[in-house]
Amino acid sequence: MEGLKAINGKHEHVKFDAKLGSTDEANALIATRRKSKEIRRPSITLSREFSTTSTASYSSSDEEDDISPRDKEQRNSKNFSDFCIRNIKHADFGRREIEIAEQEMPALMDLRRRAQADKPLNGARIVGCTHISAQSAVLIETLTALGARVRWCACNIYSTQNEVAAALAEAEYSIFAWKAEEEEEFWWCIEKCISADNWQPNMILDDGGDLTHSIIKKYPTLFKGMKGIVEESVTGVHRLYQLAKTGKLSIPAMNVNDSVTKQKFDNLYSCRESVLDGLKRTTDIMFGGKQVVVCGYGEVGKGTCSALKGLGAVVYVSEIDPICALQACMDGIRVVRLSEVVKTADIFISCTGNKNVINRDHLDKMKNGAIVCNMGHSNTEIDVASLKTNDLTWEKVRSQVDHVIWPDGKRVVLLAEGRLLNLSCSTVPSFVLSITHCTQALALIEMFNAPEGRYKQDVYLLPKKMDEYVASLHLATFDAHLTELTDDQAKYLGLNKSGPFKPNYYRY
Numbered sequence: 001m002e003g004l005k006a007i008n009g010k011h012e013h014v015k016f017d018a019k020l021g022s023t024d025e026a027n028a029l030i031a032t033r034r035k036s037k038e039i040r041r042p043s044i045t046l047s048r049e050f051s052t053t054s055t056a057s058y059s060s061s062d063e064e065d066d067i068s069p070r071d072k073e074q075r076n077s078k079n080f081s082d083f084c085i086r087n088i089k090h091a092d093f094g095r096r097e098i099e100i101a102e103q104e105m106p107a108l109m110d111l112r113r114r115a116q117a118d119k120p121l122n123g124a125r126i127v128g129c130t131h132i133s134a135q136s137a138v139l140i141e142t143l144t145a146l147g148a149r150v151r152w153c154a155c156n157i158y159s160t161q162n163e164v165a166a167a168l169a170e171a172e173y174s175i176f177a178w179k180a181e182e183e184e185e186f187w188w189c190i191e192k193c194i195s196a197d198n199w200q201p202n203m204i205l206d207d208g209g210d211l212t213h214s215i216i217k218k219y220p221t222l223f224k225g226m227k228g229i230v231e232e233s234v235t236g237v238h239r240l241y242q243l244a245k246t247g248k249l250s251i252p253a254m255n256v257n258d259s260v261t262k263q264k265f266d267n268l269y270s271c272r273e274s275v276l277d278g279l280k281r282t283t284d285i286m287f288g289g290k291q292v293v294v295c296g297y298g299e300v301g302k303g304t305c306s307a308l309k310g311l312g313a314v315v316y317v318s319e320i321d322p323i324c325a326l327q328a329c330m331d332g333i334r335v336v337r338l339s340e341v342v343k344t345a346d347i348f349i350s351c352t353g354n355k356n357v358i359n360r361d362h363l364d365k366m367k368n369g370a371i372v373c374n375m376g377h378s379n380t381e382i383d384v385a386s387l388k389t390n391d392l393t394w395e396k397v398r399s400q401v402d403h404v405i406w407p408d409g410k411r412v413v414l415l416a417e418g419r420l421l422n423l424s425c426s427t428v429p430s431f432v433l434s435i436t437h438c439t440q441a442l443a444l445i446e447m448f449n450a451p452e453g454r455y456k457q458d459v460y461l462l463p464k465k466m467d468e469y470v471a472s473l474h475l476a477t478f479d480a481h482l483t484e485l486t487d488d489q490a491k492y493l494g495l496n497k498s499g500p501f502k503p504n505y506y507r508y
Contacts, residue, residue: 069178070185076170083169084192086162086178094134094167098141101134104430107473108438112142120445122147127193127201129153129211130232131423132160132177135430137168139437143444148203150174151196153189155207157181158400158416158424190214194222203444204229208378209236216248228447228455229253230440232262234353235378240459252455254443259462260508261439261470263299270432272303274422275349275375276311282401282415282425283371288312291345293338296352297324300375304351305333316341338362347371349421350381360386363404366412373415375422382418400425431477438470464500 075081076088102109121143130136132154143150152168154160154177161179168175174196176189190211194201200222206212206229215223228251231237237257243249256262279285292313294301305315305328318338319325325335338348338358342365350357353376360383363372374381387394387404395403400416416424443462447455475482490497502508 068185070188074169076172078172080169080172082174082196084176084178084189085165085169088166088169090163091166091170094137094161094163094165095170097134097161097164098137098167101138101430105135105138105434105437106477107470108138108142108434108441110473110476111438111441112145115445116145119147121448124148124203124227124444124448125199125201126150126203126205126444127152127211127215128205129155129190129193130205130207131156132165132168132175133423133427133433134161134164135428135433135437137164138434139440140168140173141171142437142441144173146441146445148444149199151176151193151199151201153177153193153211154181154186155210156420156423157183157186158419187214191218194219202227203448205440205444206231206233206236208233209239212236213239216243224250226251228450230256230443230447232256232436232440233378234376237459238353244457244459249457249459251457252447253459254447254462255459256436256439256443256462259439259443260464260467261435261462264508266432266436267299268303270303270428271300271351271375271422272307273432274426274428275304276307277426278415278421278424279347279371279373280426282398283413285347285371289314290347291341292316292347292349293318293336293341293345295338295348295350295357295381296354296376297321297328297333298351301351302327302331304349304375305331309333313347316345339365342366345370348373350374351376352381353378355380356383357381359383363387363412364406366410368410369413371413371415372418373421374418375420379417379419382414384414384418387414431474435470435474438473439467442466442470461504464502464504468499468501 069084069086073081074083074085074088076091124147126143126148128140128150130152132152140150140152151174153175158180160177160181165175165177174193176192181189191214193211194215203226204212204215209231212229212231229240231240231253234257237255240249240253240255244253276287287308288311290313292308293316294305294308295318297305297317297319301317301324305317308315315333316336317325317328317333319328319335328335339362342362344367346369348358348366348370350373355378358372358381363383363386366372372382391407393405395405397403397413402414402417403411404414405411415421422428439462443466446463446466472482485493485495485497487497495501
């Protein structure tokens with residue numbers, strides 16, 4: 001593992017005057033001040049309490065924010081223009097967001113310091129398609145510090161933090177993303193990342209597989225000459241295995257979604273904390289006593305159920321896998337078919353990575369006020385397309401919250417149009433993403449530095465040694481001290497004293 005050796009080497013809250021006697025007077029004052037340009041939306045030095053969610057991008061009164069980013073010429077303070085974002089003026093605000101994330105991502109910053117001198121990604125040209133957040137910005141800047149050149153776009157039309165995208169553009173990164181992209185704009189951004197003057201990517205970092213499939217479809221020759229793919233989602237990994245099975249995967253791919261440090265930490269612990277955040281910010285709901293149906297009891301489902309049970313919700317699980325179903329039973333959760341509880345449950349959360357898990361028939365039977373959302377990666381888990389018919393009315397309530405109204409007046413609350421709840425409607429913990437992004441960085445280093453022939457045209461798991469290395473980088477935060485095997489103990493177990501300590505088939 002040359003890459004690993006290299007690392008271990010050198011190794012508008014407006015304040016109204018109290019004298020104002022009525023709302024009408026207050027509104028009149030606002031109108032007067034707007035005309036005189038005395039009132040603007042909060043400056044970037046103020047707190048973020050004005051924002052509906054922390055991922056709701058920093059908002060400005062600038063008219064240019066109402067113009068599609070594709071329709072305006074953009075340049076940063078250094079005259080750099082190879083980017084397309086919402087508003088470059090918010091770069092300072094975004095830089096502070098990144099600095100906050102860095103404080104909670106110590107291991108990724110440590111990895112950056114350890115490998116910066118050796119530049120293990122020197123010569124790597126990485127095209128990335130992930131969520132554009134403060135945490136992913138730390139990853140992007142780490143990859144650059146390790147020698148890579150990058151171009152980046154968003155894997156989700158709602159999860160981009162506009163101020164962070166602005167900070168990256170100000171730092172001369174080629175970023176093509178903004179919050180609430182149209183579908184056609186989403187694919188345009190991907191195309192801008194793939195195709196550019198003096199640019200030919202040789203590595204892919206993907207989240208969902210859309211970037212990978214765009215390159216395969218439009219640039220097959222380019223794809224065949226690349227060194228590898230790193231994919232981090234259930235959906236994207238599933239698509240890679242399909243490509244491999246049909247002989248269409250002409251380069252090696254690394255499945256980091258199923259690495260231990262992704263599955264057991266990001267999928268479980270991150271979702272356990274962020275699912276409640278997303279639901280609270282969008283619906284202001286109280287969970288105690290609510291009936292919640294979680295579709296799927298994998299790691300995401302387990303984390304989701306754990307959080308909801310902790311606040312007193314009555315949780316049900318639907319499952320296809322008897323092993324996962326038995327785990328839910330042993331955790332004190334009733335396993336049901338969705339059809340059995342669809343008329344009575346208050347909240348429905350999909351966590352499967354599958355398609356049409358919650359379909360139109362289910363939605364028709366739900367009670368008035370039922371909340372429907374998705375914690376899986378793909379936006380196919382809820383059959384949102386079936387709701388876009390003439391008999392139903394859509395009413396926007398707030399950012400990422402829609403009422404879908406049936407002819408009889410029944411309303412179902414749909415969050416983020418069926419897309420990923422936590423990253424669309426709230427945030428995820430930076431520390432957990434430090435683990436995930438370390439895993440991604442090491443996978444890229446491993447694949448880029450691997451000698452010819454180590455990886456064939458197939459899908460691989462991250463080597464166990466690297467999983468353990470990622471975990472070890474994070475132990476210092478907790479002042480945790482590992483016990484070291486004696487020579488005799490290592491011999492007895494048949495292990496190397498420095499690991500790996502578990503076989504690949506071990507289930508943590």
